Amino acid sequence: MTVDAALAQHPAARWVFAAYHIGGCHGCSSASNETLAEVAEGYRLDLEKLLADLNGLT
Numbered sequence: 555m556t557v558d559a560a561l562a563q564h565p566a567a568r569w570v571f572a573a574y575h576i577g578g579c580h581g582c583s584s585a586s587n588e589t590l591a592e593v594a595e596g597y598r599l600d601l602e603k604l605l606a607d608l609n610g611l612t
Contacts, residue, residue, distance in 0.1 A: 557593060558586045560608060570607045574599055 557576070560567045576593055594601035597601070 556587055557589055564611050566611050
């Protein structure tokens, strides 16, 4: 899933991205088309934690 797709599915995902200081949360086109795995790798994040945080949105 891309950052754009995550935001489209759940607009509050922007707060998760912001908490991780991911540029895509502010409309940065360079991160918005990347997959969540690519973002996690690029930002050196724990992918499983990022996914758990995103999946925990209600």
